[in-house]
Amino acid sequence: MSAPTTPSGGEAPLVTIRDLVKRYRQGRGGSRAHEVVAVDGVSLEIRAGETFALVGESGSGKSTVAKMLLRLEPPTSGTIEFEGRDVWALDRAGLKTLRRRLAIVFQNPVASLNRRRTVEEIIAAPLEIHRMGDRGARRRRVHELLELVGLDTVHARRLPSALSGGQCQRVGIARALALEPRLVILDEAVSAVDVSIRAQILNLLRDLQELTGVAYLFISHDLAVVHSIAPRLAVMQHGRIVEAGTRTEVFGRPQHEYTRALLAAVPEPDPANPFPLRRTKESA
């Protein structure tokens, strides 16, 4: 891999991932079993306070990288460090800190929320688990978070089933922000909301970053959004990072064929010419 994945700044990175590999067995096992290499030697670094984007083919291993970082899936090999400590070798106290400082907004908003709990209870859960404040303080924090993501207090008493897809998505974002984490993994976190709410949430994420220095790992299919918010990114295909670098490098001078194919397939809101880059390529 030619382009650098290392941030230029001198301080130690927030996340360091080295030679990460994940293999899965698919199907029922036995003779039908079929091995899938979901992540195949990924290395990357995320700096404190930055937005780093992971884009790429569907099924290329982006969510799997996120799951290993969160300790939801053990890696087959390779190492992941968060704040300089190997996340898979943490003691109890270390684990507790990790759970506070690292949060995720899942790809599937509806399925990731407990369907028997109200919105208020869902957002309060991390505050309760980590014993933050008393009842009243937690309640105020929940309402503050709801407002932050543009939900009304009317939503607070509802079950997820009474919300639209985009509303569930915002509940997930509010929950992730509850403990003021150092890194938030946003896995397709804004793809299910309308463009105006998306803009609102992205502006909000940016404001929070300025205010608190939180870093984001932004996993997305929306290259226009990635271009707008992430100064550095990596492109994945078949479990590998095929290209990485700054926004200017990757968007301005894409080196890998797959990156170029991706850019050419970005649809623009113009029925006369929905794939402007595809056209230029063909006519060239």
Next chain:
Amino acid sequence: MSVPLLSVRGLSVAFRDRRGETLPLREVSFDLRAGQRLALVGESGSGKSLTAFAIMRLIRPPGRIASGEILLEGRDLLGLSARQMAAVRGGEIAMIYQNPLSAMNPVQTIAHQLVEAIRRHSAVSKDAARRRAIDLLGEAGVPDAASRIGSYPHQFSGGMLQRVVIAMALAADPKLLIADEATTALDVTTQARIVDLLARIVDDRGAAIMFITHDLGVAAALCDDVQVMYAGRIVERAEARRFYEHPIHPYSEALLEAVCRLDAEPDRRLTAIPGNPPLAGAFPSGCAFHPRCPHAVPICAEQAPPRVPTGGPGWFAECHLGRERLDGLTLADAKEPLP
């Protein structure tokens, strides 16, 4: 003119809770012709999925269809027995659900579920159905379909599952395909492929598509008409080219301005519509968009807006200023007549 494939008339959906009844869908009416590709766009929570669920008759208590007609080739679906409706569902009308995981059975393999879907609507052997299932998955862009069809849903990535659900919907060869955010979890190359696949299905089989999306780029690539929803109503409908170039409703205009484009200056604040979307049960009086509308005049808060025809078949905008905005457009474009 012939009967439209789908005709929705005065459709309202109500939900009851402790505080009373809310109407998140209010008197929605529109037509869809065979072979037409209609984009349904708009605010999150505006009722796009509810419209789709109502057409499928899948609104569950405490929700109910409060009024209206849903005519499929002239036949009112609301008058069908549960059994007749079950045959329509996944037969004449198929839906790709917004949430692919919830549409699948977690303890059955993908092969099993696809084979079942195929055999429900055509009398073929299990082996033939399995071959067809593999073909469909391949068409929807699942790599190594033959070896991966034995997997369980949780073993697939989000985007791969979405393609399974697309394959499942196509299995029945429907006349009307409702796609609810069918391409949102897909990378843009796969997305372009699905768009081509859907376009081909319309062209080859004369099916119609109602394509619900937040991605105004994909809608531009696939659809020939665009319909915009806000606060439980359709506020504008127009042919795609006209819609993107000259939206009449101020909400449509604001929506298009909020689109993040690849050529936009990075690290800038994105344009968003000020204020928050209204909630069912607390929709503002008059035009529901008026508190956020930069053009609002007093009447907008007082009276429900009229449905102003905007120059094409079935085109309209529900706006007190619709007439004026249309005239302004016609004047500005006097040299270049409207399409």
